[in-house]
Amino acid sequence: MVPAGFYDAPELQRALGNYEFCQVFRAVRKAAGLSQQRFAELTGLTQQMVSLVERGKRNLRDVLLVARLANTLRIPPHLLGFGTESGNLDLNREVSRVERRDFLSIVLGITMSSTLHPDIARLSEMLPSQAESVPRRRIGVADAEAIENTADWFRQTVGAQGGGLIHSAALAQLQAVRSFDDALCTEEVRARVDLAIGYLAWIAGKASWDIEALDQTKQLLLFALNRAKRAEQHPRSTDLTIAVLLDASYHALREGHDPSHQGRSALRLVEHGFNVANTSLHGASTSVRADLYTNRAFCHATLGNADQCHDSLNMEGETFATIQPDTVPPWLRHITEAEIASHRAYSMHLLARTQPEFVPTAVEQLDVVVNDSDLTYARTRAVQLTNLSELYIRGGDLDAGMRIGQEAIAAVNGLSSRRSRNRLQAIADAAEPFAAKSSDMAQLRTEVHAAVHETRV
Template sequence: MRTALSEHDFGAVFGAIRDCTGLSQTQLAALVGLSQARVSEVEAGARRLTGAKLAARISSVFAVPAQLLGFHVDNADPAVGSLASEEMDWVNRRDFVTLATAAALGSRLHPELERLAHVLPGRLNSVTRPRIGDADIDAIEAISDGFRRWDLAHGGGLCRSAALSQLHQIAALDEGVCSPNVRARLQLATAELASMAGWLAYDIEDHNAARRLWTYALHTAQCADGNLRSTDLMVIILLDMAHQALHLRQPKDAFAFCRLAAATSTGRRHPVSHITAGYIHTVTAWCWATLSEPEPTRRALADSQTGYAAASADTIPPWAWIVTEAEIAAQQGHALYLLSLTHPEFAEPAAARLTAAADGHPAEHERSRAVVLPTLAVAHFRAGDIDSAVRIGQDAVTAVTALSSQRCYARLRDLDTVAARHRSASGVLELRADIAAASAV
């Protein structure tokens, strides 16, 4: 191996890694950012990899010491890919997609995966609990469900710290004694809570914390491979990562997470539910819409609708209670809204779907309604209905200021940017003043 590394004979390196880990060529390709065909050519000796950047990437992914690849190292730590620093910027780190891919594949080849519990945001408090049973897992699941309901009603700001504290307590239970079935349930329940904590962090725009938590959740869910819920949860976590990437205006990363979600949905022991399959296509539609591509967006929305329609009352899993008709309308309307930013003809259909979502969300889902309203107001501006835009914009200000969701305030700022183009219209000046006052609080 040392000889192969020093000569950059990555065909031998790839073959040895796959022999030891059981990775397929497709999985290894996903880790290092190559196509399966390219990996096959390299292993067969038909092609060589000579780029320094690619060599460095392979070094980072597989924790190969830099000297073995011919790189000079000045610091005392010769390892490339030592990424455990708690101060690392998880939003801007270049290898985040690679790290998420490694977690989803369960390859255990990325040096950071086994240390994720130590880089969670906040402090890890020790818990003494020698034995764990099914009742403990029931309680953890109820905790996650409670945080989800709170977020839907009020936003993530007020319960994020509580969720993180609970996660630290529950992560420490991994040292407890339990049966294999309880262990699998514990892993999945821990992953579910970490995923929820990640979403709460995202909702208050703490993007670094969200990415740490989601990566930990993804890795932990992957370890619970035998659980029926594991694949669904992994895919949803990856789609949450795509959701965040779009919010951060990183469409390339969003597409990468969508592709990984699609591959994960079909490449594991248990297939995903129809609900999750529909959501994969929904987020893919958002990606295409962000790139101003109407036809791929339409196709993805049609595939999404097919997936949701295939779900029947006896096949919808209990955790999918959050996927209501109003939520599906919001998803579709958001895709059309994104298209309307460059193709105004989509503004009216976007407004129609977003109106259905806003009207359909119950009172206990007020945060879901509030995040829709600013986008709906923008859609009316784009469609030329200024009166409706101002009226709904005022509703948005009222709804958002009653919550603790920084994401909703980001939508208000987007609304203000569009409203500024219509500053001379009746009511727009007052609307912008109200948005400014709300944002200053």
């Protein structure tokens, strides 16, 4: 669109550094000979928005919108602060003090840049703990396969039983394979090993999230993104990058007490995932695109956008129907029709939290899901039992809420997942208004408390 060195002009660098896109838009359009309408089509903006920006009437501050523009207009990411100049990232700061925008900026710095600024490279290679490992002089395909198989086993265990059982083992394994970094190998093996290590780090992050080690989770997700970036020549690199972004999006949905803010933050990461799918060297697989629609539905449901939620669920179903089994990445092979139904039910549950008219639909769909023998993992059933009990109680069916709530407690007690235990609190919260007059609800709250705190009733 613009010639090499176009953004070297001091006035453009100053404008980009201040996010003053009025001058940038006009300069790019003039250099490329584009009308406002054509420029709008290329950037995904409206012609009215382009006009407002060029006249200085509208500022662009949304970090993911700016990231998308950087990709389209080929703006060097460091000029916008994605990758940052030396000193902008304080590597001595505790990870627990990294603000959400800092985390998002690092994510963008990894996924957008062709090369990483050294500060971001160092930060994204940090692991939660350091340990000695035995160095290797040479590695080959068998080593890559071993890491892949290990990561896949950990993934299945997290999915079936929770992350508590394998958390320490996953971290230890991740530390061990770091010794492969200095080993000799071919470029093909290096890309495959980097991707496998990224896969392992992502699964370790899932385990950390499950035991509610949130800062550790962020470290591991950044590490996984960086490894996927290093392996960008591998055909699966785009799929892994998007998988990690979607996990970060799901975490954003669950963090905090402001559904509107949570939904917007999560949706930004999902939309960035779509951007990665469309602009990376290797396209995203069909199953990963279906997963993008799934998570977009969750975000819109959280925001109360019923129409957009249903549109996304329909797109998920249509995309899922076109999947070729041999193209599915290992981490999505558990997705079946039953799991798709579970996604729909969960979306209805999210809508029902703010729009009571969706309670009957959510209850009906959740009831089908928890009784479906084709669910891949018992954990899915445990989580959905919790959601179903909550809605039964909020809808006034206390008998069903009590019965399903006790089933949920029993199912969660069979998992190794601190997060699943804590989610049971939603049942107790729903039962609280009824506890004074209903001994069953009072008893259910006591049982939930015991399960959450792992004590005996």
